[in-house]
Amino acid sequence: MARALSVSELYAKKRKLLAFEGEWEKHLGQPEPFKTWLIWGDSSNGKTTYVLKLAKYLSQFGKVLYNSMEEGDSESMKKAFKRVGMEDVRRRVMLLDNEPMNELEERLKKKKAPKIVIIDTVQYSEMTFSQYKHxxxxxxxxxxxxxxxxxxxxxxxxxxxxxxxxxxxxxxxVGFKAFPTSRYGGTEPYIVWQEGADKYHGSEF
Structure with missing residues (x-):
């Protein structure tokens, strides 16, 4: 049985955080590096572009593995990578072409495996919640x-x-804006594409 922490021990405990800055800190705060995030939205609302912009930003904290289970190694994904200028980070973001979840698990158990992993999408992974917890x-x-x-x-x-x-x-x-609910202090929406967001939400955004 684990020992209970006192309030002073809880407050004194040093935790590793991702030192987000600027618009990303305003958007998501300074998150812990080893947790779960979920991003969702309807098609044609800027979701893939947002996820790739996030992956590009996260690559400064470690290698990012993007398991594209829906679009895979496709022309549309190549265009999406170019749209966010992914060539700037080169091998810091790596694309997997619809790798099954059991194979992904074995890959991640290897030494020096990436510690930031994006699964796109939950639906195409066909995973159960038990597999998620595993x-x-x-x-x-x-x-x-x-x-x-x-x-x-x-x-x-x-x-x-x-x-x-x-x-x-x-x-x-939704409408080329990413609306966060973060336990790390971030509150501001992220504009994925200004012109599209203005058309969808109104120019005041």
């Missing part, structure tokens, strides 16, 4: 970022909805 417990030193389709205003399907409840950061992308 990965989280087996590979606790990984930042897991899951991407989901949308059903109404919520993630699509029972698994994605349960991941949303468990996630430390939740981000809904």
């Amino acid at each position: 990965l989280k417990e087996t590979l606790p030193n990984v930042l897991w970022i899951y991407v989901s389709h949308e059903d109404g205003k919520l993630p699509d399907g029972k698994v994605a909805k349960r991941i949303r409840r468990d996630a430390m950061i939740k981000i809904r992308v």
Whole structure:
């Protein structure tokens, strides 16, 4: 049985944080590096572009592995990478072409494996919530970022909805704006594409 922490011990405990700055700190705060995030939204709202911009920013903190289970190694994904200027970070962001989750787990168990992993999407991974918990417990030193389709205003399907409840950061992308709910202090929406956001939400945004 683990020992209970006193209030002073809890306050004194030093935690590693991702030192986000500028617009990303205003958007998400300064997160812990080994937790779960969920990003969801409808198609044609800027979700993929947002996820790739986030991956590019995160690459300064460690290598990012992007498992594209929906678009894979496609012309559309190549264009999306070019759209965010991913060539600036070169091998700091690596694309996987629809790698099955069991193979991804084995990859991540290797020495020097990336510690930031994006799964796009929960639906195409066909994972159960038990498999989600298994990965989280087996590979606790990984930042897991899951991407989901949308059903109404919520993630699509029972698994994605349960991941949303468990996630430390939740981000809904709608009308080319990413709206965060972060346990680390971030509150400001992130503009994925200004012209598209203005048309969708109104020019005051």
